[in-house]
Amino acid sequence: MPNRPDQGTSAADSEDTSAGGGPLNIGLLCFIVQRSMEDRVLADLAAAGFDDITVAQARVLARVGAKGTRLTDLAEQARVTKQTATFMVDQLERAGYVSRLPDPVDARARLVTFADRGLAAREVARRTEVVVQEEWTRHLGRRATVRLHQLLTQLREITDPYQ
Amino acid sequence: MPNRPDQGTSAADSEDTSAGGGPLNIGLLCFIVQRSMEDRVLADLAAAGFDDITVAQARVLARVGAKGTRLTDLAEQARVTKQTATFMVDQLERAGYVSRLPDPVDARARLVTFADRGLAAREVARRTEVVVQEEWTRHLGRRATVRLHQLLTQLREITDPYQ
């Protein structure tokens, strides 16, 4: 296993300031948590046969709503440009995860919606999310997890430029 | 301003399941928060004259410790391969942000350390981090912010493969 973004085999040598032993800032902590969930979901997807699909694609796919989502909205929520989103949706469409349907209320727009393969993948992803959240709940405790979720949601009010 | 990862101008149309109106999972919430901090720091860096330096570079730079950090450690913490980290450090070095010094205790290794420009940038970044955290604290309240930090730190215990 010579490559792959290394999954920390090394012993934690306690550094200091910037990054290291000290308390990390909330942004950095969120990075760690977010990345962990992402990795888990992606790994389970791959294991379930959805082994095409990259992180970048998944980040867009994860934001497709049940009734379909506009490309612009996908771009905003995934924090990429429309061009990037277009490119990702192209790939996802070619791979059978999503379809582009005309938006009934706006002829300029098209709704990105789940195709069969996308629905199947979403199911796997959801299951993993549940499993992981349960692990986290086991570690933190029920009430603490609820509190964490609530605090993050509250923080979202001022950190999410979209909504 | 025709491009740039769009900063949510649109009205939040309440979607449903997957991504949308419903409560987001903790991973996704963390993404939003993390990304917000990152954007703020990067914007302030650019405003302060550190306008070369990309997100990817910053993610590596942010993990350089005061006493220097090995490339492998940088890679693990930033969750990229050693090759990618090498590439980033190359650029950061060329731009004067870091230096590579021989590791006194291991001749194979080299310590990535802050150069003058890197120290200056770090100062700006830190200041922004403080400002942003204060904003967050104003929004959440002192105790809640402390609690959030504590919960995330606790969650890190099981989500951070490195340490």
Added chain:
DNA sequence: CTAGAATGGTTCGAAAATCTGACTACTGTC
């Protein structure tokens, strides 16, 4: 109702980021 501004999306081309594979140099072990 229509001209002009704004919005949703795409195409093109280039730059940036990331990965796999293969390799060198040094460490540590037995």
Added chain:
DNA sequence: GACAGTAGTCAGATTTTCGAACCATTCTAG
């Protein structure tokens, strides 16, 4: 001192991302 493992780099290819330019449709002000 051979050998397995670790630190880092080089080379090449692929993927991701962005900026600019553009078309079609919608919205808005007169």
